[in-house]
Amino acid sequence: MPLGRAVCLTLTAAERHRLKKMAYGHKTEHRARQRAIVVLLAARGRGNARIAAETRLHVDTVCTWRGRFTDGGLPALADRKRSGRPARFTPVQVAEAKALACQLPAETGIPLSRWSCPELAAELNARGITDSISASTVRRWLREDALKPWQYRSWIFIRDPDFRAKAARVMDLYARTWQGKPLDDDEYVISADEKTSIQARCRCRCRCRCHPTLAPGQARAARVNHEYKRGGALAYLAAYDVHQARVLGRCEPTTGIVPFMNLVTEVMKQEPYATARRVFWIVDNGPPIEGSRPSTA
Template sequence: MPWGRGWPGRTGRVSRRATAITLTCDVRAVLAGRARSLTVPRRDWLRAAIVLAAADGASNTTIATDLGVCEDTVGKWRGRFAREGLAGLVDRPRSGRPARFTAVQVAEVKALACTRPADVGAPLERWSNAELARHAAREGIVAGVSASSVGRWLARDAIRPWQHRSWIFPRDPAFVAKASRVLDLYARIWDGAPLGENDYVISADEKSQLQALRRCHPTAPAQARHGPRVEFEYQRGGTLAYFAAYDVHHAHVIGRIEPTTGIAPFHRLVDQVMTAEPYASARRVFWVVDNGSSHNGQTSIRRMSAAHPTATLVHLPVHASWLNQVEIYFSILQRKAIERGDFADLDALGDRVMGFQDLYNQTAAPFDWKYTRADLLKTASGLALAA
């Protein structure tokens, strides 16, 4: 059987001073596995190779020559194994250099990193490791510390004060109540009762101001060692709006191109959906929408019910479009069909959008939506929002 990493020779005699090594079958199997492995640390491989060679009768001198180490190293690990077995091949605990900083000092620097710089008198909007180190020294938290040490401390708790994420605090006083209704619909529940097979949930919105950008030079296709090259400069060819209705539980998109947004274009989408099967003969069709001008307020609810009695318009809270599943589809459309696009005119842009819609419907599956009413209540509790 071939051995990895230069398996030691098996010739030579055991010197008078060398300790005889005897291995059980189980221990030999463990050591042989380490000696054959190409992934174990070299120190573990070397120690296993020393013991195996010693057990096969090789002298310390022969083992040292074969493995390229000194005889003292061979004698050390041979002796440790003879006295302690496999446990003797593990490094001894080391005291190391005494810690320069106390646990309290490290904790105070981490707390400083979680504080807005302006709140502690620093004319900054975000910390860097170097700025944290200097400020901690100025405040007397430490006598002095390097930026790299601060970086290691923060990395242990994944603290990154130089990063940020934008968000909008919920301002709708009925945020929880409105969002809960939508999340229940995603879970096929309405007013505490499960939806029937003939009930449908539609997530709808418009993607406005889609620009037909014509590149000043054609896009170069991908080649070996580099991807496509897209011309930076472009000419504007106008804008259009794309209205889409996404069937949440059946992953089907119905959409239309309009020259602009507005109440009339939105209701043309509603008519298009509600006059097509299976929605035309459905018992109920729930339409989840945000508070855009095309479909906001109580007037829009009455308008929807008057035009289609089986349709119910359900508004999300203000600034909660992230709960509207059609937005996920819009992001896929933007990334796969529009971004980096080169469109001769608005007709070419419209054809691309509708062509992608048809392609998407061929293989689409419902989104794996996991944010539930329970998650919403947890979020609301953390933000101290009233249910």
């Protein structure tokens, strides 16, 4: 409450040091800086009217913070707790909204694959859980418990009855073991896979684009035209030497047994695989390879 007359203040060394940091700190809030300056000027014996004139504050404001510091010290310079606006939604409504977000839409009869905040808000209003609620309010509720029903992670159930035996052979090869015996130095393990639908472009980036790239300037990033000349889609077949961390690859117009055998032939012509005693090839769902040179797992 504003006081009728100025109150004399006496500061301790710690209080004076703290108030000076608040008054002259670069990261101090403006309101906290003003309150600290009022207290420091009052501690120098200046009157409320003079402090108001120097700080360009109302005299009642000066009296208020001067009186609060006299009664409560430094903690009294902080804002008092306010009740704020009454809560519009009850905790039960918030819990029901989160419970609905944790259910699959198909279980509730909604023709959706997954929830979104606007859809959740519309469903809460349709069920009568809330009279009117916005999507931003629902998003804020879900953020409290890190709920993101619009995201999902897919997985595949293993249906192969021989998966354990097949996986054991592959894991043994990765650990340089075959049929319970360690691999020799002249035995190698190669894992092969393919990447399809790769957009082919010319080697030079400037020539590939339909318009030349603009160099960066002052306060401006480099500009690259989004249109480029397409060279068709190619497939990249790669063979990875598991234990030597070496990648050998080639591009093909398409995938299949013939492009894969081209990769095998190219790899097996190179050293050290050409003179190796055994080379194990690990492929996914690949057909058996005829011939005695490459061994498959």
